[in-house]
Amino acid sequence: MSASSATGTSETSATSRRRCRSASLRNYVRWRPTSTDELSKAEAKVLDVVTTPFTTFGIQTPYGKLWTLKTEREFTGSIKPTPLVLLHGMGAGIGIWVMNLDGLSKDREVYAVDLLGFGRSSRPNFPDTVEGVEEQYVACLETWRKEVGLEKFILLGHSFGGYLSSCYALKHPQNISHLILADPWGFSIRPGRFLYLY
DSSP, rough: OOHHHHHHHHHHHHHHHHHHHHHHHHHSSSSSOOOOOHHHHHHHHHHHTTOOOOEEEEETTEEOOOOOOEOOOOOOOSSSSOOEEEEEOOOOOOOGGHHHHHHHHHSSEEEEETTTTTTTTTOOOSSHHHHHHHHHHHHHHHHHHHHHTTTTTEEEEETTHHHHHHHHHHHHHEEEEEEEEEEEEOOOOOOOOHHHOO
């Protein structure tokens, strides 16, 4: 057997193995439709580690429903502590906060919100511009705040939630007592070349 044919066989086998792994990975990670019932069951399993009493509910806004978790605490004293609102990052939901909810809610009410398009919140159509998307998220959060009955609150946003928290705070600073940004990021304007690459 010549060196070139041996090399060709080896490369063919390696290429074949990569194709098999790639095909099986594609079958594993592709979108799998689910139901609201399955999503509800999965959320219940994730939230099972939270020992602080809480309720979950949807708040309707003009852009769709925002799914919300609220910890239930009884406070003694004349001054009620400022509530804390948690906004998750990209690809997450209220479940990202499960290991923090007990600690954060020891001395105040905590609200964790599934942003539009995530978790158990609605999946609306978003505008085509960055500015339009920002405006939609901020208007949705402001409607949510009014419906929940919050006046001033501490806003903590992680990643994409940090970006949206900044957008909200710039538009409605009178509602924010403290702004906490945990690894915030956002979107820049998409370069024209991007359209041709993808």
